[in-house]
Amino acid sequence: MWIIERLVFRYEGEILKRGNIRRIVEIGGSLYIALPKSWTKTYNVKKGDLLYVTLDSSGNLIISRMPSTTMNKVTIYADGLIKERLIAAYLKGYDVMEVRFKGMADEERGLIEEASRFLVGLEIVGEERDRVILQCLGTDNIDVHCLMKRMIHLTRSMINDALSAICDGNIDLSNLVIQRDDKVDRLYFLVVRHVRRLVYNHEKLSSYNLTPLDLMDFRLFAKIVEEIADYCEKLSQDYIMLRKKGRGVPDELVEYIRDSKDDMVRYFDDAVKSFFNKNLELALSTRIGLDKLRKDLSKLYDTEDVIRVLLLAKVDSMIGLIEDITDLSA
Structure with missing residues (x-):
């Protein structure tokens, strides 16, 4: 997942507060600011990476990392809360959910199938002795x-x-x-x-x-x-x-x-x-x-x-x- 980083530019005299106010500098006729080092380090933003820049309705400039093109995956270890954990992963937006267990009981299988029926687009796409793979299909483009x-x-x-x-x-x-x-x-x-x-x-x-x-x-x-x-x-x-x-x-x-x-x-x-x-x-x-x-x-x-x-x-x-x-x- 990618995180929205808001950078709001406001004039507040000579006061600079590290992390949320940056001084604008001019180089070769263009205006620049430095991205917060803690942000670039935390989210591994490097030279040459693409950032998404837009304005919100209040005129604030918003700089965001580009969304990942890979599917988000989470591993869930089987316990008595399999259905609840699958629902939580679904709500968090995970595309692929891998459920791991030691020998699947009929009850556990039933809970997994119940979750897949209850959650729109969630389907079982793979099953082995020690794991089940579920993937959310066909819901990304729904308005x-x-x-x-x-x-x-x-x-x-x-x-x-x-x-x-x-x-x-x-x-x-x-x-x-x-x-x-x-x-x-x-x-x-x-x-x-x-x-x-x-x-x-x-x-x-x-x-x-x-x-x-x-x-x-x-x-x-x-x-x-x-x-x-x-x-x-x-x-x-x-x-x-x-x-x-x-x-x-x-x-x-x-x-x-x-x-x-x-x-x-x-x-x-x-x-x-x-x-x-x-x-x-x-x-x-x-x-x-x-x-x-x-x-x-x-x-x-x-x-x-x-x-x-x-x-x-x-x-x-x-x-x-x-x-x-x-x-x-x-």
Whole structure:
């Protein structure tokens, strides 16, 4: 991986602070600066190497090492956390993952195959007695914007269907919501992988007209959307559990959900628009609507029914997470 090194040139009198401020010198009519020695030594930058130079939206000059053309590889030693270690390596942007072990058990093989099914593009490309090689294929050229749009579309449908299932008494629809959550999770991991790789590829980052700060917002936004989908899944699971126990949802809660369902979907849409368009006015009006939904919901908490409280808490959490999206609109 390669590291972005920011060199911001600002006039600050005669004060020079080693490592982040460099004096500009003129040689033969051209202006030059010396690269920090610690940086060139740490990242083995030598005479004749190519560096990538660009400007960010604030006019700061950014100097980056060129991305490596070789695939990043990591070796993982088998233990009880094989799946978790593969997910971590995937999120860090590794292209090739080698799992080493002493005699592979069926359980270990199952965990490796489970990870490859769960992580988009990760395939087993080699297998020997003491190791398995996995490689991430066909994901490098996917637009992160397209991934996020797909996440948004799926989560929007989950909000609508999770609430509609309760209004209509439709357990089959609740089960479909639960199944859809896996798709959102897979997209979320792929978004995180791409965001982290873009941090180290400034050329591609510039081609998307994005800044490192934009990537931080994207990562947080994607996490919030993924959590909303998780609460849709949990709400559907609680509803199915309630029905299996032969119990129904209280009429006043069904009435609240029926009256607020369309508003909640609309506020989710508006929160997303306010984030991508950086529309503070839309964000504020959306928060006002969400605050009203939450206030009306709080009136239903006057109960000792544990299941009812669980359902209310899931809906309340969904509203709160949609509000969190509006916080990113500034």
